[in-house]
Amino acid sequence: MSTPDSRRTTRPRAQYEAPQRRGVTGPIVAIGAIIFLIAAGVVVYQYYQKVTSITVSATTANFVRVDDRTLNVEVDVNRDDVDVASYCIVTAMNYDKAEIGRREFVIEPGGNKVQRFKVDIPTRDLPVAAKVYGCATEMPSYLKP
Known part of the structure; x- marks a missing residue:
């Protein structure tokens, strides 16, 4: 007699699961955020210099x-x-x-x-x-x- 477990054939998991993709979206967003923060910091610094230099x-x-x-x-x-x-x-x-x-x-x-x-x-x-x-x-x- 066969049990339900014994009727299963083992197949590689790759046939049933979608392949995992290593995306570049996360790193691109992180780099973009860092560039944005640096640019914003430069703008704020220049504005501060301009405002404080008024004599x-x-x-x-x-x-x-x-x-x-x-x-x-x-x-x-x-x-x-x-x-x-x-x-x-x-x-x-x-x-x-x-x-x-x-x-x-x-x-x-x-x-x-x-x-x-x-x-x-x-x-x-x-x-x-x-x-x-x-x-x-x-x-x-x-x-x-």
Whole structure:
């Protein structure tokens, strides 16, 4: 008499199971994640360097329309090092918030850490607002004495 176990024929397992594949998806994802983290770290570091290196900044204190083509702007400039010359750019805008005039002005070495400057901006349209575009200590060649 045969038992159910004795009727079985032994066949290699390979016929019944799918072959195991060694995929490269896992290592590729890991390498991609590492590259992404390194790139993100570089971007964060550069942003931090840029933000902490700002040594001069400005804010618009007031502005008055002199006439239809001129805007007078008062700008408060804050400098970390008053011994370094710097410059700022202010812009005039129309009702559509489009830039219609721009003026650069130089802050000579010396003076207080916070100073107020009055700047007239010639415009090509009716000025209604002003804003500070930015400031820097690296003077462009056309502003150097």
